[in-house]
Every structure is written in structure tokens, then in C-alpha cells.
Amino acid sequence: MLTGVSFRLSPGQGLVLRGANGLGKTTLLRTIAGLQPALSGRIEGAGERAGYASHADGIKPALTVAETLRFWADLYRTDLPEDVFELFDLADLRDRPAGTLSAGQGRRLGLARLAVIGREVLLLDEPTVSLDAFSVKRFATFLREHHLGRGGIAVIATHIDLGLDLPELELEPHRAAPEAQGGSDEAFL
Numbered sequence: 584m585l586t587g588v589s590f591r592l593s594p595g596q597g598l599v600l601r602g603a604n605g606l607g608k609t610t611l612l613r614t615i616a617g618l619q620p621a622l623s624g625r626i627e628g629a630g631e632r633a634g635y636a637s638h639a640d641g642i643k644p645a646l647t648v649a650e651t652l653r654f655w656a657d658l659y660r661t662d663l664p665e666d667v668f669e670l671f672d673l674a675d676l677r678d679r680p681a682g683t684l685s686a687g688q689g690r691r692l693g694l695a696r697l698a699v700i701g702r703e704v705l706l707l708d709e710p711t712v713s714l715d716a717f718s719v720k721r722f723a724t725f726l727r728e729h730h731l732g733r734g735g736i737a738v739i740a741t742h743i744d745l746g747l748d749l750p751e752l753e754l755e756p757h758r759a760a761p762e763a764q765g766g767s768d769e770a771f772l
């Protein structure tokens with residue numbers, strides 16, 4: 584159980600959740616996303632504004648990459664961004680059935696959903712699993728330039744360094760507190 588977790592993020596700010604396996608990062612993200620209730624406390628401003636990316640990519644094997652992205656755009660009633668194929672290195676794969684993608688390619692497609700759904704608050708659970716170093720960099724660029732840079736918010740559980748220089752919240756058993764060292768104060772009010 585996590586207690587004492589408190590943070591507030593403004594437009595353009597991101598936060599990295601750190602902590603050993605089983606400490607509750609997924610639980611916290613799912614709770615913020617509204618997928619499970621908090622035992623106590625308050626979550627404001629996520630709800631309909633939030634998009635949650637879990638370990639699963641939510642891909643339908645029979646749809647092609649392009650059809651998958653179109654499906655998500657229709658589902659969320661957004662316009663499919665022109666640059667999404669390039670952003671996630673999917674241009675050469677656009678007509679491939681999603682079921683034939685490699686793990687990393689499937690992950691890139693799953694993450695591309697985040698560029699399609701138009702949600703201001705992204706809740707990301709180990710988003711870089713299966714990605715090679717090049718794809719990690721591309722994803723970090725997407726987060727920095729296309730999401731945070733345009734006023735989006737992100738909470739990211741990750742064990743790797745995304746190179747985004749974001750404040751970190753180190754989760755501890757039964758207690759959580761922001762890192763004491765400089766640079767992170769403004770993310771916590």
C-alpha cells in the first residue's frame with residue numbers, strides 16, 4: 584500500500600515514478616487513470632483528460648498498422664496526425680497486420696496511440712519495454728517536443744533514464760516523498 588503520495592503537475596510538466604518492483608507504480612497510475620479506486624485521498628484533473636498506457640499495447644492482430652491508428656483516431660474522435668507514422672518509425676510498416684509485428688514494433692504502434700488520442704495527461708507504465716535504444720530516443724523526443732512542449736503533462740513509471748531531465752518521485756514502502764535534491768520543487772506543491 585502506498586500512503587502519503589502527493590504531487591501536483593502544471594501544463595508542460597512531467598514526473599518520473601521510481602521504486603522497486605511491486606511498490607505500487609502501476610497501482611498509482613491506474614488509480615490516477617480512474618481504473619481503480621483510491622482507498623483514500625483525492626485525484627483532480629485527470630479523468631477524461633488522461634490517457635493511460637499499460638504494459639499491453641491493445642493491438643488487434645488483424646488490423647494493419649494504418650488501420651489501427653485510424654481506429655484509435657475514430658474511437659477518440661480525433662484527427663490522425665500526419666506525422667504519427669514518422670514519429671514512431673512506422674511508415675514502412677503501415678500496411679503490415681499488427682499481429683505480425685515484432686515486440687518492439689508493436690510497442691511503437693501501441694505508443695503511437697498516445698499521439699492520436701489527444702489526451703493532455705499521459706500516464707505511462709514502463710513505456711519503453713521492448714524498445715531499442717533508437718526507439719527510446721524517438722519516444723523521448725515525442726514526449727519532450729510533442730507532448731510536454733505543447734503543454735501536456737506526463738507521469739511515467741520507468742526503470743530507465745529517458746534523458747528528459749524530469750523530476751523524480753521515489754516511492755518507498757508505506758511512504759513516498761519527492762527527491763530532496765534541487766530542481767524538483769516546482770512539481771510538488
Ligand SMILES: Nc1ncnc2c1ncn2[C@@H]1O[C@H](COP(=O)(O)OP(=O)(O)OP(=O)(O)O)[C@@H](O)[C@H]1O
Nearest residue numbers: 584602603604605606607608609610611612709740
Ligand atoms: N490484482 C491484484 N491483487 C492483489 N495484489 C495486487 C494486484 N495487483 C497488484 N497487486 C500487488 O500490489 C503491489 C503493487 O503492485 P504494482 O503492480 O502497482 O507494482 P509496481 O511498482 O508497478 O511494480 P513493477 O515495477 O514490478 O511493475 C504488489 O505487491 C502487487 O503484488
